[in-house]
Each structure stands twice: as structure tokens, then as C-alpha cells.
Amino acid sequence: MNIHEMQQEIIRLKKEKDICILAHSYQAKEIIEIADFTGDSYVLSVKAKSVPQKTVIMCGVKFMAETVKMLSPEKTVIMPNPTAGCPMAEQMDVEYINSVKKEYPDYSVVAYVNTTAALKTIADVCVTSASAVNIVKKMPEKNILFIPDCNLGDYVAKQLPDKNIKLLKGGCPAHGSMRKEDVIKAKEEHPNALFLVHPECPPEVVSYADYVGSTSGIMKYAEESDAKEFIIGTENSIAELLSYQLSEKKFYFLSKDLICADMKATTLVDVYQAVLGIGGGSVELDKDTIEQAVKCIERMIELGD
Ligand code: 13P
Ligand code: SF4
Numbered sequence: 433m434n435i436h437e438m439q440q441e442i443i444r445l446k447k448e449k450d451i452c453i454l455a456h457s458y459q460a461k462e463i464i465e466i467a468d469f470t471g472d473s474y475v476l477s478v479k480a481k482s483v484p485q486k487t488v489i490m491c492g493v494k495f496m497a498e499t500v501k502m503l504s505p506e507k508t509v510i511m512p513n514p515t516a517g518c519p520m521a522e523q524m525d526v527e528y529i530n531s532v533k534k535e536y537p538d539y540s541v542v543a544y545v546n547t548t549a550a551l552k553t554i555a556d557v558c559v560t561s562a563s564a565v566n567i568v569k570k571m572p573e574k575n576i577l578f579i580p581d582c583n584l585g586d587y588v589a590k591q592l593p594d595k596n597i598k599l600l601k602g603g604c605p606a607h608g609s610m611r612k613e614d615v616i617k618a619k620e621e622h623p624n625a626l627f628l629v630h631p632e633c634p635p636e637v638v639s640y641a642d643y644v645g646s647t648s649g650i651m652k653y654a655e656e657s658d659a660k661e662f663i664i665g666t667e668n669s670i671a672e673l674l675s676y677q678l679s680e681k682k683f684y685f686l687s688k689d690l691i692c693a694d695m696k697a698t699t700l701v702d703v704y705q706a707v708l709g710i711g712g713g714s715v716e717l718d719k720d721t722i723e724q725a726v727k728c729i730e731r732m733i734e735l736g737d
Contacts, residue, residue, distance in 0.1 A: 452485035456492035458695040472648035474560035512702035514713030552725035562646035587631040607632035629665030
């Protein structure tokens with residue numbers, strides 16, 4: 433079976449079996465093409481709440497599938513490749529954050545959605561890169577403990593100087609490894625290109641940006657801009673996807689090393705086997721965890737609207 437035939441089979445089977453396929457924008461093009469909805473973490477969280485199908489296949493990483501399960505506990509949520517996790521999400525645990533909370537008792541915990549379900553049970557609100565500034569701005573609380581990504585937290589703090597934002601040392605290994613030298617080199621090679629960057633990159637990289645935003649934000653900006661060339665400061669799959677979707681424009685990697693192995697772990701064959709019911713793994717979370725953790729996701733959706 434070739435790729436096209438497999439895609440056709442997946443489309444046929446998902447209709448027959450009442451399955452919705454969600455795919456994060458970092459997924460491979462052949463998966464994006466067969467998804468019912470694609471987008472950034474925020475778009476997918478909101479979508480997950482409203483899809484009518486009883487089974488959802490989430491192509492992305494574990495925290496995304498957990499978010500779908502928390503918002504729709506009655507649904508079967510399947511990860512085509514259950515090994516796909518987000519290393520940042522595993523960096524901090526409940527014990528550590530509870531110990532920090534003791535030092536900062538009057539601080540509200542704002543958790544990036546890239547966290548475990550367990551950590552979300554002790555967060556006051558969740559945010560994504562697309563919604564973080566807006567949500568923290570709307571919160572009445574002034575003192576914020578922002579976990580785990582200190583780069584996204586630094587970006588939020590710079591936009592909202594009236595808030596006291598306490599940061600911890602966490603972040604994305606891929607975005608966090610970018611340096612200003614990468615930007616200088618890419619700009620030297622492509623002097624006419626605009627630089628679009630994800631706020632998971634360090635401040636020294638973000639400071640060069642023409643636009644800072646989530647994966648969907650970057651894609652929308654590139655589409656709507658009159659510019660013809662762009663350096664893309666997020667996972668390299670976005671520059672590849674944009675080159676394909678907007679073939680009249682040129683897209684360059686910030687660095688060839690901006691790769692997330694976990695986001696690349698899911699293949700079309702994994703999706704095919706999940707739709708067939710012979711592969712993948714379903715997300716299981718206990719009732720108490722769901723009840724407690726979903727509160728900060730619901731608050732995110734409420735404040736993010
Ligand atoms: P988005 O919220 O922009 O989709 O980002 C998720 C992510 O994991 C980025 O590395
Ligand atoms: Fe996690 Fe970074 Fe991969 Fe996004 S790119 S899923 S933050 S490791």
C-alpha cells in the first residue's frame with residue numbers, strides 16, 4: 433500500500449468507525465492531510481471539547497492527548513504512538529512545585545499546557561503559548577508562579593510589567609537550545625527574510641523577532657504578510673509545511689537542529705493501525721485526577737475566549 437492508498441483507507445475507516453483525528457501542526461504532512469482538525473495546542477484543546485465523535489485519535493504528544501481526555505472523559509482517546517511525550521512536560525513534578533508554593537504562598541500557579549495531568553491538579557490556570565499573555569493579563573492576581581517554561585514566562589513577564597512573575601528553570605530542550613548566533617547567521621544568509629519565532633526560544637533569540645507567537649500564530653502571520661521570505665524559529669516541520677502550503681513564499685529554518693523527536697515519533701502507519709484498532713494506546717486517567725486537573729484547563733478556555 434502506498435502513502436496515498438493508506439491515507440484513503442484512514443479516511444474511509446475513520447468515517448465508518450466514527451473517529452475524529454486531531455493533529456498538532458508539527459505532525460508530518462501526510463498526517464496533517466488526513467486530520468479533521470489541525471492547529472496549535474490551544475486550537476486543539478478548544479476543538480477537543482466540541483467534536484461529536486466518540487473516539488478521538490490525537491496525533492501529537494502525551495499532554496495533548498491527556499488534555500483531550502480531561503475535557504471529554506467519556507470519549508476514548510488514542511495516541512497512535514504512545515511513546516510520544518514532551519520532555520518539558522516531565523521536568524517538574526507535584527512534590528517540587530508544592531515545595532516552591534510553600535516559599536511563595538501568595539502566588540497563583542500558571543501552568544503551561546505542556547505539563548503532566550498530575551501537575552495540572554495543583555495549578556490555578558493553564559495557558560498555551562497562544563493564550564498566555566491574554567490570560568495572565570485578565571487574571572486579577574498580581575503574583576504569578578509561571579511553570580515550567582522560563583522562556584515563555586519571560587516573554588509573558590515582558591508584555592505584562594505590572595505583574596510579579598516568578599520563573600523556574602524549565603523549558604523545551606529544542607527551542608531552548610537556540611542562540612542569538614543562530615539568528616545572526618540565518619539573517620546574514622537571508623537578509624530580506626522576516627524572523628517569526630515561538631516564545632519557547634530564549635529571550636536573546638526572541639529579541640530579534642519581527643513576530644512572536646504560537647505555531648498557528650506563526651503560520652497565520654506568514655500567510656497574511658506581504659513579505660516573501662521568512663526565517664521560522666520553531667520546530668522545523670512548520671517551515672516545511674509552510675513551504676508546501678504557501679509555495680510562492682520562501683521559508684528558512686532558524687537552525688537545522690530545531691527538531692522535536694517526540695513530535696516526529698508518530699507515523700502514518702501508526703495512525704493507520706490506530707484506526708484499524710490494532711495499534712496505539714488509549715489514554716487512561718483516574719477520575720480524581722481528571723476532576724481536579726480539568727479545572728485549570730476550563731479556566732484557560734473561559735479566560736482565553
Ligand atoms: P503551540 O502551543 O504553539 O502549539 O506549541 C506547543 C509546543 O509544544 C511547541 O513546542
Ligand atoms: Fe515539548 Fe519542545 Fe517538543 Fe514542543 S517542541 S512538544 S515543547 S519538546
